[in-house]
Amino acid sequence: METKPGPKTTEFWTMIFTNVLGLVNVTGIWNYVPNGVSVYVMAIVSGLYAVARGLAKLNVKPDA
Numbered sequence: 230m231e232t233k234p235g236p237k238t239t240e241f242w243t244m245i246f247t248n249v250l251g252l253v254n255v256t257g258i259w260n261y262v263p264n265g266v267s268v269y270v271m272a273i274v275s276g277l278y279a280v281a282r283g284l285a286k287l288n289v290k291p292d293a
Contacts, residue, residue, distance in 0.1 A: 244278040247270060
């Protein structure tokens with residue numbers, strides 16, 4: 230079974246959206262939550278994305 234490329238997954242777009250909002254918050258353009266919280270949320274979402282992609286590709290056989 231093939232896995233979808235990263236940009237075609239919901240996890241990818243969630244990570245992009247969260248990281249963009251976090252960077253906008255950290256730079257001070259939109260200061261909605263404390264900067265430390267933004268950095269932690271970005272790190273957690275990015276880590277979860279990496280784990281999700283790894284699990285999605287865990288049992289995929291390479292093309293011969």
